[in-house]
Amino acid sequence: MYAIDHKDLGTPAAASGESVTLDIDGSTVTVPVGTSVMRAAALAGGQIPKLCATDSLKAFGSCRLCLVEIEGRKGFPASCTTEVAAGMKVRTQSARLQKLRRGVVELYVSDHPLDCDECPANGHCELQDAAEELGVEGSRYANGGATQRGVAQDASNPYFVFNPDLCIVCSRCVRACDEVQGTLALTIEGRGFDSRVSASQHQPFLESECVSCGACVEACPTAALTEKLPLSLGAPTEAVSTTCGYCGVGCSLKAEVKEETVVRMVPNRAGTANNGHACVKGRFAFGYATHADRVRSPMIRKRITDPWREVSWEEAFAYTAAEFKRIRKKYGPDSVGGITSSRCTNEETFLVQKLVRAALGTNNVDTCARVCHSATGYGLKHTLGESAGTQAFTSVNNADVIVLIGANPTDGHPVFASQLKRRLRQGAKLIVLDPRAIDLVRTPHIEAVAHLPLRPGTNVAVMNALSHVIVTEGLANDAYAEARCEVDTYRKWKAFVADPRNSPESTEAISGVPAALVRKAARIYAAGPNSAIYYGLGVTEHSQGTTMVMAIANIAMATGNLGREGVGVSPLRGQNNVQGSCDMGSFPHEFSGYRHVSDAATRSLFEGAWNAKLASEPGLRIPNMFEAALDGSFRGLYIQGEDFVQSDPNTNHVVAALSAMECVVVQDLFLIETARYAHVFLPGSTFLEKDGTFTNAERRISRVRKVMEPLAGLADWEITMRLAQALGYPMHYSHPSEIMDEIARLTPTFRGVNYEKLERLGSIQWPCNDAAPEGTPTMHVDSFVRGKGKFYVTEYVATSERSTSRFPLLLTTGRVLYQYNVGTQTRRTSNLAWQSEDRLEIHPDDAEDRGIANGDWVGVTSRAGDTVMRAVVSRRMTPGVVYTTFHFPESGVNLVTTENSDWATNCPEYKVTAVEVVRVGHPEAWQERIRAERSAQRSPAMPSA
Amino acid sequence: MNIERLVTMANDIAAFFASEPDPDAAADQVANHLRKFWEPRMRAEIRGSLEQGGNGLSPLARRGVERL
Known part of the structure; x- marks a missing residue:
């Protein structure tokens, strides 16, 4: 079922810029060349009955329900596969058409009884709608029930169920898997009444090639493929357009809610980044937002060895501000800093860097983009x-x-x-x-x-x-x-x-x-x-x-x-707002719009707007902060939505640095690994709990809209604002749109951006200014932004991290479909059904040399540290190279990675670590402890989404 | 600040700019990069290291640090 507020037009839009005019039921209609008669009729306000057609899929012409009459043409062409022509005269309603359509529906109903009252799709079923419209209540050809009645449901997928009993074999799911997702995991097997949808080689969905993108579920016109959550929570009543909080694609989604509870997430077919598609994370893995692990109250503690103490927001802000003031007074303004989050909105990252620069008086601000792009x-x-x-x-x-x-x-x-x-x-x-x-x-x-x-x-x-x-x-x-x-x-x-x-x-x-x-x-x-x-x-x-x-x-x-x-x-950006966090001035050497802090004119602009004296020297980057913490010159850090301890290289080094600090403030959804070393925990909010914007990898600024109240009471931008106020710096906004207005005033590439325009256009690709008032899809069209493009000599310099007799393999890291980044969100969803641990991929030759079999525990050792994980023997690997992911804290992957980094930016060299791999009997005790903690957290409270 | 780490970083920067055939220009580019992207205490540390002999610094990194 598509989004509850979606008016389906039957077939996709035609790309032609030329128009054609025709007559449909006496009305004159003008549409692009190549448009189907079905779509033209829908655009004119009519609706031709259909079952095998939906506007996300190419016309199929199978169900024969959408027949029409066209003057001068023989028979009854299917309106979905018939293109419009100039002067064409179409009749969509007539007694003969009604009779034919009723016959078609009767045939469908003969194998799909209208037991609508007991059906989960009651009220949202396209066959039910067609039957009602045509007055069909039964079938002359009924055989006493569906041929497939009694065929077992497939509920193996954690998010949706397949009920063959309710399937009309329209092939929409198969075509969605082919055309929309491109996995080709589904097929129709058998012939005639024995035809049925099959995943891979007649396997349960969970075990098949299906990647659980949900395109098939959305395409299904009946309840044969249905999400599980609406079955338990009830049908949604409202759809709110928003933007996905996972990767840098930035899919436009509709959050379908029932009394502030998200029941379904459906991709927006008008979304320009995703064109009506989503993946298993964006569509289904939103249950973390209401997971029992969410922290709902601020907490403080004097020492990281002390237990947490829940406090009011007021006390948390007062304590944090007092600590930062104390540290600044004792060690100077450059002894503190902050980290913006690529998972938070543009407005929120802008505020954090503003707080650091204007309220704390230092340029020690950085962002998690440091370790990726x-x-x-x-x-x-x-x-x-x-x-x-x-x-x-x-x-x-x-x-x-x-x-x-x-x-x-x-x-x-x-x-x-x-x-x-x-x-x-x-x-x-x-x-x-x-x-x-x-x-x-x-x-x-x-x-x-x-x-x-x-x-x-x-x-x-x-x-x-x-x-x-x-x-x-x-x-x-x-x-x-x-x-x-x-x-x-x-x-x-x-x-x-x-x-x-x-x-x-x-x-x-x-x-x-x-x-x-x-x-x-x-x-x-x-x-x-x-x-x-x-x-x-x-x-x-x-x-x-x-x-x-x-x-x-x-x-x-x-x-x-x-x-x-x-x-x-x-560049394919990793997190939802990596581009945006960089654009917003999160790097220590530049203001929003990538302007260096040493530029007096730019600095003067910000000083005037923020009423504060701003530093002209670059601040510390994340790895520099760790070094400064270890030498005692960096003592206080405000971290918005970033889990250093799990995500950054050389974990032991990171832990030593954080442990040396006097006030570490973590603002996050959960007690992440970094929170083990924090003195203040400020409970943050998910993308469902606030307004704002994300900017995706194609520079597209899209709205994030609130669908539920922040569980802890404050959105992240409100937390930063209140902290700034507690520090004595006036920061007052009543809505994130006011923050965007300030961004636009201070940032040339965002000058034309505002919420009203975003509402009107749906999204905007920056630069958006007087020269490009509706944004810029393609850059550098007539000339490069810098004027003339500049070539650089790129001499190859071998990394110092090389394989040796002691560490003969090269480890490289990445991610998998079902988990996201450090797993903070996806580990708290049913995506664990696909991947519940990080594994080390190793080539069969390397495995054989070491006596390693599939599933064995292996020790991975580098010059930085060691850890233990299970092995997967895989021919995807090149001999001499091993691979793993970093989604689970107990895998300790970053205990192994080193502090090597990019010469220009200090982006860590995660992709090259010389290691040795040996077979071992079991994981380390600390790994068992963390795994047990995670299991204890998730077992009793595991939500269904 | 770990001076060994800073020396490694400075050498990595110099290795990129080493393709510049004019040694003066190469040293300027190293110094300019350090000024634009290194926080003052990092620059002070590497300058201090140079004053004590600059152990470990590559020739180009050394010339760049000298210009800070």
Whole structure:
């Protein structure tokens, strides 16, 4: 069932810009060329009965319920598969049509009795609606019940149930899996009355290839596929548009609520980031918002060894402010700082950095983007002029060649992956640079033309080799590069990459990628004609993360693949508001809009607006804060929505730093791992409990709307505001829209953004200003933001983290579809049904050498530390490389990762850690303790969503 | 501040700018990066380290730190 406020138009919109006018039931209708008669009728306010059609799927023409009469045409064409034509005269209602439609419905009802009163879809069933409209109450062909009556329900999926008894075999679910999600997990097996929907090879949904995106459930016209939660909570009564709180795709969702309880989450079909699709996290995994583990009262303690004491908000703010004032007085203003959260709204991150700069008087503010995409900001700013991706997601629909580097979208950005897969099935070529054979390398109807399984840490060598081929084989677009870029830097770069040391034959020994494969990939990329690069943390989380981002920008500029649809450089941002938190001035060296704190004019602007003297020197980054804490010069930290202890590298180092501080304030939903080292806990709010905006990976600013009151009483922006007031700094807003107005006043790229415009347009891609009042889908169209594009020489510098006889394997880390980041949210949902622990993937050869079998406990040791986890023996791995995730605290993955970091931004080198792996008997005692704590937390209170 | 860590970071920065053929310009770029992105106490520590011999600093990192 689609969203309760959705008016379904039957077939998708036509893309044509040309119009055609026709007559439907005596009314004149003008619609785009290519529109179906069914959609045209719906747009004109009518409604033709239908069962197999819905506007998220291509017309199928199967149910024969939507027949119409068209003057001059024989028979009764199906309106879903018939395109409009100029001058066409259509009748959607007549006695003959009624008779035919009644006959069709009778046939359906013969195998699907109208026991509507007992059906969970009563009132929301399209077959019921059709029967009522046509006056069908039974069937002349009834055989006494559904053929499939008695066939067992499949309730294996934690979020939805499949009841074959209620299925009309319309194929909408199968088509949704094919067309919308692109997994092709469903099929119709059998013939005639024996036809039935089957997941994979007639497996339970949970065990099948189904990725639980829910597109099939939404497409189902009856109750054959139904969400479980509405069955227990009742039907929703209201739909509120909002934006997903998980990954950087930023899906537009409708939260369907019943008395402030979210019953369903349905993707918004008008959502421009997701075009009506969602994934298992966004659609189903929202139960954490009301989980019993949520902390509902502020808490304080003098020492981290003391028990927590619940206090009022007033006492918590007064205590925190007093502590920060004491520390500042004793150690100076630079002894304190704050961290903004990429999971919070733009308005909230803006307020935290404002509090740090204006109320605490220091630039010691940073954000969790430090450990993911900070290299993107630096690299793209210096080459192209703006710290953001260049395209809208829909740009991929015009790409001929797609290069995926260090990203695994089917797990990390699943809704974009569906869009990507659609384009690949249409014939676009895929090139993958990744040590692992990620799913997209070979998946139904998709096979990469080239997979470059490079050794971790050798990205830059491979990118230089690709550039070498393009330059030395005359494949560069000199005309574009010399017109649009700094000619001297372009020529210098060409000479650099053309050097024999950068040839694929030379770099093969470094990267392990055969030279012929590099040459093939380079030629395909250069040939385009539209070649697009999408990349993830496999690019940025390296000691040369920034260099690699620059190398990507170089190759795109050299081949003219920037400034139009279908091309570009697109970072796939990890968290929902990583782009936004960076835009909002969360980095210690710059204000919102990426303007350096040393710039006197910018500083003066903010000083005037904030009525405070602002520091002109850059502040400490997160890893610098830890170092300063250990030397005693950094003593107080306000952390909004970030779990350092689980997410940051070298956990022992992080713990030592936090333990050395005098006042650590954690503002979060749950008692996260970092809270073990906190003195103040301020209970935060989920995205369902507040208003605001998120900015996704395509620079799209979208509204977040409150659907329930904050469980602890205050939204995060209110907490920051109250803390600022307690510190003696006046900060007064009555609604986040006022904060956005201030952001717009102070930030050139946001100058035209306001809530009224967001309401009107749905979303806005920045820059949004006088030059682009409705935003900017594609950047750098006529010229680069910095004027001329700048090429940088990107010499490959090997990381100091190398495999040795002591640590012969390279560990790289990532994420899986069902869990999110450190798992704070998803570990408190039924997504545990798919993944309940982090596991170490290891190649069979490496496993055999070590006597490791699938499922064995293995010890993983690096120079930083060691941990224990279960092994998965997998041919997806390259020999010599092991892989794991970091979703569960008991896995202790970051005990192993090191403090190595990107030269420019200190983004940690999570992707390369030299390790040894050995078979062990059991996990460590501390791991068993944390696992037991988690189990105890979730067992009694596990919600159904 | 852990001076060994700062020295490693400064050397990593210098390694990127080492491709600049003009040694003066390369040193300026290292110094400029340190000024723009390093908090004052970090710069003070690395300068202090240089005054005590600059143990571990690469030649280019050393020239960059000298210009702070």
